[in-house]
Amino acid sequence: QSSKNEAASSFGDDRIFIEKFVTQPRHIEIQVLADSHGNCIYLNERECSIQRRNQKVIEEAPSPFLTPEVRKAMGAQSCALAQAVGYTSAGTVEFIVDSAQNFYFLEMNTRLQVEHPVTELITGVDLVEQMIRVANGEALSITQEDVKINGWAMESRLYAEDPYRGFLPSIGRLTRYRPPAESRSATAAVRNDTGVYEGGEISMFYDPMIAKLCTWAPDRPAAIAQMRNALDAFEVEGIGHNIPFLSAVMDHPKFCAGNITTAFIEEEYPDGFHGVDLPQETLKIVGACAAAMYRLGEIRRTKVSGRMDNHERRVRDDWVVGIQGHEFPVTIAADPNGSTVHFESGSHRVASDWTPGKPLALMNVDGIDIALKVEKCTSGFRIRFRGADMRVTVRSPRQAELAKLMIEKVAPDTSKLLLCPMPGLIVKVDVAVGDEVQEGQTLCTVEAMKMENILRAEKKAIVSKIHAAPGDSLAVDAIIMEFE
Incomplete structure (x- = not known):
């Protein structure tokens, strides 16, 4: 009745159109x-x-x-x-x-x-x-x-x-x-x-x-x-x-x-997408591939700069693979057709024609073909697979032991900055220096790829500096404004 009354007083027509609510659409x-x-x-x-x-x-x-x-x-x-x-x-x-x-x-x-x-x-x-x-x-x-x-x-x-x-x-x-x-x-x-x-x-x-x-x-x-x-x-x-x-x-x-x-x-994904934590068995498959690939790189390294004369130098068989918070001690048994990577429980057979430096590794693990995107980094690789973006380390047992003593790098504090989340054009700035903003308040609008993106305040603060104006083209993480 309230809706009909409001419609009649506002539009002179009290008819109501009810849209069906569809569950699990x-x-x-x-x-x-x-x-x-x-x-x-x-x-x-x-x-x-x-x-x-x-x-x-x-x-x-x-x-x-x-x-x-x-x-x-x-x-x-x-x-x-x-x-x-x-x-x-x-x-x-x-x-x-x-x-x-x-x-x-x-x-x-x-x-x-x-x-x-x-x-x-x-x-x-x-x-x-x-x-x-x-x-x-x-x-x-x-x-x-x-x-x-x-x-x-x-x-x-x-x-x-x-x-x-x-x-x-x-x-x-x-x-x-x-x-x-x-x-x-x-x-x-x-x-x-x-x-x-x-x-x-x-x-x-x-x-x-x-x-x-x-x-x-x-x-x-x-x-x-x-x-x-x-x-x-x-x-x-x-x-x-x-x-x-x-x-x-x-x-x-x-x-x-x-x-x-x-x-x-x-x-x-109510809180957004933050990557994938793969099941442990899948991590072992990726770890087996990483260990086999790392061993290939080590073999190549031993053959450069005249090291082939050193007949006693050989690539070790025991490694520790670190991946997504897990550590797996492994032993590699290599032969002309591939490698068998032994874990404490079970093993995986890995074969591939991958050579160090190739960004895509087409691997065969236990008879199943998989593809890994591979990028070399210190003591291992960055590997992307099935939605996971992983830093995979392959270290000797002693290196793995010492790595645990390394201090974790702390990310810089950006809580008092509004950073541009994407490359785009500043369309509008809705606040001025000295303004007190409330949580959820509109700060500015950035246009990119046919869409206007409204950036809002995450918490109550006072605007201390504004670095961008309408018409400015900004890169990712460019500072738009600062707060105190």
Whole structure:
């Protein structure tokens, strides 16, 4: 009654429109294809529930949730909608689907969608070709009976966004851009749609999406496994990007079980993304690879500067691998075909053609192929794998013992500074020197990649200095203002 009274007094109309509250909502869309001869078909659905700020991040086809009956009903209504408005070409009808598989119309996108490759991969239909044929006045050569579901497809959107900084846009030059090789066989496929190149610059003036990485396999677990490997092998350097986050989602138990909603990211990562802590067994696999790689580097080192004359110099077999707070004593037994790395409990067989200096290590561990991004550092490597960014040390037992006595470096105190979280343009400064600001108060606005980002005060403070003004272009971590 209060709402009706307010509406009547404000607008002279007391009618109330009540929007249905949908519990555990999923975002599922139907791909349609219609010609100018009255034919319209649907090419199954795409699950697009993994979203951040209403922007799709991961899509798949088909949905792990729909029954064939609900799929048919959604498809029939989508075609009826397209025909009711006389639509031709490819289009997408988007729905919200609740936990009981009731579906509600959201909108229709009258264009080709970013995620169209997953539909192509499971149906074998080239949507772009069909759009061109329809535009040329041709009738569809495909009937609804011709549309099948063959296997499962995944798409990961690679964004120039730093997941460790709240997914803020990241710009810069692509110093390295090496996608995994595209391939197609009867049991697996990798496809990468992209418009960037190594040496190119990612600027603040365009959308942050830089690639659409797609995989296909006969079933969903295999398609996810293909995506894990493809993400591990995707080399992107020079900018912040979301590959670690995408890898983390591919290993998340809820995602693997298909138990997802549009609130997945905010529920599973309420405090943001801070990397991945790998299970101990996975750490041992990475540690075995690191030990084998480090040993190769040591062998090379013994052969430089005339050291080959020293026949008594040999590379040791016992090491201590340190990784994500764990220490594993290991012993390496090498032979011409690889190495067996022995832990206190169990061992791993490691084989590879990796040579020191290569940034991507394609390893075979116990018969399973994995890809590690490798960067040499003091006493070991920086290794990135399955969403984890790890400093892995490989030391002699005595070195490991002494390393425990080293003092930890303390990070500088930046609590009294407002730092620019991304490269961008200062649009507006909302405070002045001497102002007392409260927690949550707007301090300034930074624009980057078609988005305005509002920076707010984390606590009560007084502004002592302002270093930036509207129109200034700032780099990451540039000081915007200081507090006292």
